[in-house]
Amino acid sequence: MPAPEVVSALGVRFGAEAAPLGVTIPAASLLPAMRALRDTYGYRGYVTASAIERAAAFEVAHVVRNLDANDTLFVRVTAPKDLPEIDSLAFVYAGAEWHEREILDLFGIAFRGHPDPRRILLPDDYTGHPLRKDFAMDTPWGYRP
Amino acid sequence: MGVPAVSEIATTVVEREFGELALNMGPQHPSTHGVLRLVLHLSGETVVRAVPSIGYLHRGVEKLAEHLAYDQLPPVFERDDYLAPTANSHGFVIAAEALGKIEVPRRARWLRAWVAEWQRVASHLVWLGTLGLDLGGALGGGTTLYMYCFREREKILDLMESLTGTRFHTNFNMIGGARYDLDAATAARSQALAAEIGAALPSLAAMSGETPIFRERTRGVGVIPRELALSIGVTGPVLRGSGVAFDVRRAAPYDAYGELDFEVPVRAACDAEARFQVRMDEIAQSLALVRRIGDGLPSGPIFSRKPLKNPKATKLPAGEAYAAVESPRGELGFHIVSEGGPKPYRLKINAPSFRNLQVVPHVLPGGLVADVVAILGSLDPVMGDVDR
Amino acid sequence: MNAWLVAIGSSALVLGVAMTIVAYMTWLERKVAARMQNRIGPYEVGAPHGWLQPLADIAKLLVKEDITPRAADVLLFNLGPVLVVVPALVGFAFVPVAAGVAPVDHPYSFLFFTAFASLTLLGIFAAGWSSNNKYALLSALRLVAMVASYEIPMIVALLVPALLAGSFRLTDLVEAQRGLWFAAYPLIGQASFGIFLLCALAEGNKSPLDLLEAESELVAAYNVEYSGIKFALFYAGEYAHTLAICALGATVFLGGYLGPALLPGVVWLIAKTVALFVVVLWIRWSLMRMRIDQALRLNWLVLLPASLASLLAAAWWVARG
Numbered sequence A: 001m002p003a004p005e006v007v008s009a010l011g012v013r014f015g016a017e018a019a020p021l022g023v024t025i026p027a028a029s030l031l032p033a034m035r036a037l038r039d040t041y042g043y044r045g046y047v048t049a050s051a052i053e054r055a056a057a058f059e060v061a062h063v064v065r066n067l068d069a070n071d072t073l074f075v076r077v078t079a080p081k082d083l084p085e086i087d088s089l090a091f092v093y094a095g096a097e098w099h100e101r102e103i104l105d106l107f108g109i110a111f112r113g114h115p116d117p118r119r120i121l122l123p124d125d126y127t128g129h130p131l132r133k134d135f136a137m138d139t140p141w142g143y144r145p
Numbered sequence B: 001m002g003v004p005a006v007s008e009i010a011t012t013v014v015e016r017e018f019g020e021l022a023l024n025m026g027p028q029h030p031s032t033h034g035v036l037r038l039v040l041h042l043s044g045e046t047v048v049r050a051v052p053s054i055g056y057l058h059r060g061v062e063k064l065a066e067h068l069a070y071d072q073l074p075p076v077f078e079r080d081d082y083l084a085p086t087a088n089s090h091g092f093v094i095a096a097e098a099l100g101k102i103e104v105p106r107r108a109r110w111l112r113a114w115v116a117e118w119q120r121v122a123s124h125l126v127w128l129g130t131l132g133l134d135l136g137g138a139l140g141g142g143t144t145l146y147m148y149c150f151r152e153r154e155k156i157l158d159l160m161e162s163l164t165g166t167r168f169h170t171n172f173n174m175i176g177g178a179r180y181d182l183d184a185a186t187a188a189r190s191q192a193l194a195a196e197i198g199a200a201l202p203s204l205a206a207m208s209g210e211t212p213i214f215r216e217r218t219r220g221v222g223v224i225p226r227e228l229a230l231s232i233g234v235t236g237p238v239l240r241g242s243g244v245a246f247d248v249r250r251a252a253p254y255d256a257y258g259e260l261d262f263e264v265p266v267r268a269a270c271d272a273e274a275r276f277q278v279r280m281d282e283i284a285q286s287l288a289l290v291r292r293i294g295d296g297l298p299s300g301p302i303f304s305r306k307p308l309k310n311p312k313a314t315k316l317p318a319g320e321a322y323a324a325v326e327s328p329r330g331e332l333g334f335h336i337v338s339e340g341g342p343k344p345y346r347l348k349i350n351a352p353s354f355r356n357l358q359v360v361p362h363v364l365p366g367g368l369v370a371d372v373v374a375i376l377g378s379l380d381p382v383m384g385d386v387d388r
Numbered sequence C: 001m002n003a004w005l006v007a008i009g010s011s012a013l014v015l016g017v018a019m020t021i022v023a024y025m026t027w028l029e030r031k032v033a034a035r036m037q038n039r040i041g042p043y044e045v046g047a048p049h050g051w052l053q054p055l056a057d058i059a060k061l062l063v064k065e066d067i068t069p070r071a072a073d074v075l076l077f078n079l080g081p082v083l084v085v086v087p088a089l090v091g092f093a094f095v096p097v098a099a100g101v102a103p104v105d106h107p108y109s110f111l112f113f114t115a116f117a118s119l120t121l122l123g124i125f126a127a128g129w130s131s132n133n134k135y136a137l138l139s140a141l142r143l144v145a146m147v148a149s150y151e152i153p154m155i156v157a158l159l160v161p162a163l164l165a166g167s168f169r170l171t172d173l174v175e176a177q178r179g180l181w182f183a184a185y186p187l188i189g190q191a192s193f194g195i196f197l198l199c200a201l202a203e204g205n206k207s208p209l210d211l212l213e214a215e216s217e218l219v220a221a222y223n224v225e226y227s228g229i230k231f232a233l234f235y236a237g238e239y240a241h242t243l244a245i246c247a248l249g250a251t252v253f254l255g256g257y258l259g260p261a262l263l264p265g266v267v268w269l270i271a272k273t274v275a276l277f278v279v280v281l282w283i284r285w286s287l288m289r290m291r292i293d294q295a296l297r298l299n300w301l302v303l304l305p306a307s308l309a310s311l312l313a314a315a316w317w318v319a320r321g
Helices: A004-014 A027-039 A096-107 B061-065 B070-077 B085-100 B106-136 B141-164 B184-207 B212-218 B226-232 B272-296 B352-357 B369-379 B383-387 C002-036 C053-062 C074-094 C109-130 C134-165 C170-175 C188-203 C228-253 C265-284 C292-320
Strands: A017-019 A022-024 A045-053 A057-066 A071-080 A085-087 A110-112 B021-025 B037-043 B046-053 B319-327 B330-338 B346-350
Touching (some): A004 A022, A004 A027, A027 A057, A027 A071, A045 A096, A045 B226, A045 B330, A057 A096, A071 A085, A096 A110, B046 B369, B061 B070, B070 B085, B085 B330, B106 B141, B106 B184, B106 B212, B106 B272, B106 B319, B141 B184, B141 C002, B184 B272, B212 B272, B272 B369, B330 B352, B352 B369, B352 B383, C002 C053, C002 C228, C002 C265, C109 C134, C109 C170, C134 C170, C134 C228, C134 C292, C188 C228, C188 C265, C188 C292
Parallel strands (some): A022 A071, A085 A110
Antiparallel strands (some): A017 A022, A045 A057, B021 B037, B037 B046, B330 B346
8 A cells, every 4th residue: 555645745746646556657757756766765676567558548657665664656657659658767776677678578668768678578570569459469470560 | 571581680699809708598508497598798707797588488478368357367377487386376366356355265365375385385395406406417416406305396296186186287276265175184184294394304405505515606696785686676585585574475464374473584695595595494484384374274165256157257347456475486466457347458467587587687797607507596587487 | 479469358358348347337327326316217228227228328329410510620529539538448458457467567557547547638628629619618618727727636646655655556556555555544645545536526527526517507518519429438438537537546545456365356446446436426416516716726725735745744754764
């Protein structure tokens, strides 16, 4: 359960709004918000990054954890479908690097400032992003949409 | 554009300067714990740079989850982390139960914890045996350790087979409870087996951690400082070997763990030996837990709902839920996003081996080639879990 | 003419006996290892004890395809296995089987034996270099660093009995042990024997010093590109080499053919060699592998000073009469 004082503090400083399991942050203030979470509020532990393709936009939820207070926070940002780009957290949390590569691989969301933006799970020469809703389950290998 | 021809596939491994050797510990290698490709840049025997390459076992399980009904999914996820299968289905079912606000009877919760602890023992025995193979080689002392560990593990698999019919991917957990019930004979057998394996543990430790050569190979090797561990997001015994006392069973208790008394081993040395000691202590703790669960198993039904003949008839309400279990590798979490239908809208698996493996490019440089296998063994990655 | 016939005859006899023992040492290793691991070992071929397993292995290896990598240095690639097997087998010619009886009874037979035992190094290095494979190359590097280093304390430790016996002829060394085996000599002999045993592990590439063919890291390393009969030669050569060193140890430290008269000397010699081999196996299948820097540290900081100290002590002992 995300701590309510953290949620309200983020709301005041960065314009965050409450969202399921955490907060939603405007894309422009993602980096300062994450740095504040890490340095000021004690969310030093990185967990994972989960991407969801909603009807109107892509959403990426970075999951961070405060181990002393035992609190796990989902920090969500959205990116429009015609320009799916989000700032990379690779230099804020070292663990974001591979999780962002996985999202870039499977969803096609670009991360600005990522040190190594290569595909991670799929072959380097693959085209297409399988976890997108418009990628058919029976897309044969060898056919690149 | 079709599949590129062999001659077109570029060799992207380039030695960066004179005297540097780029060695490919390719996907097929006895010590990479599955299909992991490590490109090691060596200066003599010292690793200067390590670039891991994963994805050789990627099966698209998260995409598959969007096309299968909730009750069809637990056996699919059991193939992710194939060394502790029920941990995967366990994580999924508690996430689905959190989403659907499904009550689970008390006996079922204790049974699921019972299976989870046996799986932890079995998985750690595999880890210990393969660590012996890594450090000692298939033609040497390692094989002896391996044979002894697998002999003990066979007894656990026999127990599971007599209870569920399969040795390994038992499909024990289901949304709403457990699928198999423990009868008196199997319960007694489980208690006896826990005592038997507990009695064999000191000899396994004597073959491994107490030998001077093993200590020299693991002490000071693969140090993951606490801040790096937190920033990368390592989990499980790797995190607890770096001094962070985090265990999902304590942080967010699920099933019977809120009612059970157990210790969480933590070491501060941050090296491979610390991770070894954490896992050895975990085996002992799990055996004690199994006996405690067997002694205190409550009576009652083992499920509150059964999967219907048509799995697609079961719908879970719209919303999001995240729940995690402590698998032998660490925090195995499931983030389910539902739109109210019979299938998940999006299902994200928070895989512990993926997070643990990320530490490799930071920790391998500076060590020798022989340390690479020791470090990989101490991280205990399962590629099915890494790639999903 | 007669001398030639004797020479050829005795060579053939020695080779035959040596190769048979080597082949059955593979069987013995698998049985000993299996029993240590709570299993049975070879069982089917030549039931009930798997006696025919070595023959089956040889037959299998002979019919395998012989592959040479395109970029390999063909001369060295083919020379490698030869340089490993031949010196080991030649060494057996120097071992005395009875008082004054040895296929080659030369005043410097001891030196020749140790010299030939060291030639296998060249074979493995040739294999590692010529395979044009980075894993094989790493193995060759480790070989030069490690095995060459471990040769030094081994030879110094072997010099102690030679010094105590006052001769380099192996038959004299055995005769000098009529009173007491050199391995039992207080402190000097025991230390030398222990150092010799450790170095024998390194020479024969046995765990804990089997860095060369560290299967879990280098995946069979120097013989990774070999198949078929060349691999069979490496395999047999490694066993022959280990057995030759055990024979040397049995002769120099354990009294060779000396033993109660109820059995001929040859039998005692073979028994002691096999016993030493089993000790090597016992160590091999129990211990983990050391890392290269730890192995080298052990050699240069512990074994070499210890062996030099025991040599000096032996020299002082001999000098004082």
